[in-house]
Amino acid sequence: MRLRNSRQQWGLVAMAFHWAIALMILGMIPLGILAANWRLSPTKLELFFWHKSFGMLILALVVLRLLWRLFNRPPALPEDMPGAERFLAGISHALLYALIIAIPLSGWVINSAANFPFKIFGLVRLPNIVDPSKAVQQLASDVHLALIITLGVLLTVHVAAALRHHWVKHNDVLSRMVPGLKPPPQARTGKVT
Ligand code: HEM
Numbered sequence: 191m192r193l194r195n196s197r198q199q200w201g202l203v204a205m206a207f208h209w210a211i212a213l214m215i216l217g218m219i220p221l222g223i224l225a226a227n228w229r230l231s232p233t234k235l236e237l238f239f240w241h242k243s244f245g246m247l248i249l250a251l252v253v254l255r256l257l258w259r260l261f262n263r264p265p266a267l268p269e270d271m272p273g274a275e276r277f278l279a280g281i282s283h284a285l286l287y288a289l290i291i292a293i294p295l296s297g298w299v300i301n302s303a304a305n306f307p308f309k310i311f312g313l314v315r316l317p318n319i320v321d322p323s324k325a326v327q328q329l330a331s332d333v334h335l336a337l338i339i340t341l342g343v344l345l346t347v348h349v350a351a352a353l354r355h356h357w358v359k360h361n362d363v364l365s366r367m368v369p370g371l372k373p374p375p376q377a378r379t380g381k382v383t
Pocket residue numbers: 208211212213215216259264267283284286287290345348349352353363364365367
């Protein structure tokens with residue numbers, strides 16, 4: 191398997207970014223809910239330590255992923271895909287990228303406004319990006335939650351669209367993103383419905 195994308199295939203690097211970030215985000219949602227609702231105790235601080243550390247790691251990975259994408263265009267969509275669907279795929283992917291940047295950024299604002307000294311994985315001090323303020327902290331916390339709910343809705347559509355490509359349209363859009371998944375037989379013989 192190649193590192194870079196080709197016209198037909200995602201490369202190893204793009205797939206590794208997609209799945210590493212997807213798995214981390216899916217883990218971060220229960221971790222965030224658990225941390226926010228835990229009673230004040232050393233365990234709560236520890237849950238937040240991992241939540242914020244992985245959240246900042248996700249932010250860094252998304253930036254690297256977008257840089258990689260800038261110099262390495264995605265493979266082409268199936269030729270018979272209607273224009274409206276191509277447009278929706280483009281918009282929804284752009285929105286997903288915007289959300290996975292805005293969610294950790296809003297978390298960073300909560301931490302800054304709370305003026306909570308924090309070192310990512312105990313190694314790198316997280317600088318404050320806003321001045322301490324209870325009101326800003328509350329606002330950023332509401333924004334963090336609203337963005338996560340939006341992400342949940344969009345991800346449901348994203349996964350449904352991926353499954354539709356495989357099971358209904360019988361093309362290779364899902365199989366070329368999932369290592370080891372075979373394309374539907376119709377896609378392999380070129381008879382795509
Ligand atoms: C937190 C979870 C996820 C996030 C944030 C996410 C985000 C994204 C983004 C931004 C893209 C566009 C890639 C690009 O054009 O650079 C993409 C592509 C894709 N995703 Fe996800 N994804 C997630 C989970 C999933 C899951 C669970 C599936 C499968 C069921 C999936 C299937 C796909 C497929 C098949 C593509 C390739 C589309 C194409 O070839 O144009 N994703 N994803």
